[in-house]
Amino acid sequence: MGTDTSQDQSESGPAILTIETPSLGDRSYLVHNGQTAAVIDPQRDIDRVLAVAVQAGVQITHVFETHIHNDYVTGGVALAEATGATYHVNGADEVSFARAAISDDDVVEISPTVRIRAIATPGHTYTHLSYALESAPAPDGEFESVAVFTGGSLLFGATGRPDLLGEDHTHDLVHHQFASAQRLAQELPDHTHVMPTHGFGSFCSAGSTGGTTASTIGQEKRHNPALTEEEERWVAETLAGLDVYPAYYAHMNAANTQGRGAPDLTTPEVADKATVAARIDAGDWVVDLRTRTAFAAGHVTGTLNFGLDGQFATYLGWLIPWGTPLTLLGDSAEQVADAQRELVRIGIDDLEGAAAGTPNEWTDKPLGSFERAVFADLAQVLHHRPVTVLDVRRRQEYAESHVEGAVNIPLHEILDRLDDLPAGEVWVHCAAGYRASIAASVMAARGVPVVAIDDSFDESAAAAGLPIVKAA
Known part of the structure; x- marks a missing residue:
């Protein structure tokens, strides 16, 4: 896909190549010295990683996992098998595949002048590790931190969320997360580049990472609430800001502890x-x-x-x-x-x-369709006839600001709650249009008369003259 990109993130020392997965809000990384390479948190479609290595002319010798992921199936097992690389996973994780157990302060030499040091950073999970990339100008020189791969620990302006292991663990993990952020800030030089796996739209993030695409430990010390606020205040704000996360996360832990192989991307059978x-x-x-x-x-x-x-x-x-x-x-x-x-x-x-x-190539029956509109159209319609306004944003989004009288059914509940809607015409919206179209397709499939609002709520709803209810 055109959205998957890699780019050099290093100005000196070892090269750091970033492999983006925007649809999940994640990044993987390949570090190399021109000959050998290490990969951190690879996605399951490892052909992308292998292609980056081939283009760089390097051999992958090590693969590192920061944690047992909740939002995707790792490609670590498959990549290690394909390349013969050593696969480093926290020794405290109970897994069903061969790995090189790694733990806090262990050092792995990638080359005589490049090494990776494990740093225990629990919070996103109990066994989470970050990896400091350290380099030296010569084999007998002093090593210095160049970057730190933080997985779901310290993100850009935020941290990874602490609630994915269940309510019974959230209180302990959120305090661990704060301590881990503090540890990274104290141990690593300010110039160290921060290289998180999550935080680019991933629901694994707790708090907003904004549009930031690069950062350092020094920048995080100035701007990250986990490093600028007192612990109890940060904990309270973090817990209050936690929202729902995708249901499929429940299946990722089992897949990642069992160790899934490379995917089969054979073309599916044609459906007539x-x-x-x-x-x-x-x-x-x-x-x-x-x-x-x-x-x-x-x-x-x-x-x-x-x-x-x-x-x-x-x-x-x-x-x-x-x-x-x-x-x-x-x-x-x-x-x-x-x-x-x-x-x-x-x-x-x-x-x-x-x-x-x-x-027309997929059916002989008449095609279905529904209208698209903007918030200005909704404002006009409400002057002339009653319609149901359905807001499919998440509850926290709705609570912050919504159209007066709108029914809130978050998108992830739509399949089970259509009967909660009054009979008649429904105008559905979200924040920008994508989720509204999903909901509209669900309703259209069930014969509900629907209009999909394809517009920006923040920019257009109030400007259109719609009455807006805001949180106090």
């Missing part, structure tokens, strides 16, 4: 018109990957719209009942392949089939 119809009738999920604009204009009735132009895997993984048979429909074979790649990252490996083309 009869097959698409049969799968919809059977209650399977048939997902249209096209943009929300294209879907609203015409789609196979009964299909659901999870556009590949948004956080596709996050929201599909959040809503789909785990194990439900899945068929994909896309503009092109490339779009289907990109979606398949996104899905294996969260452990959805088996597709029933796929089809590429246009809706």
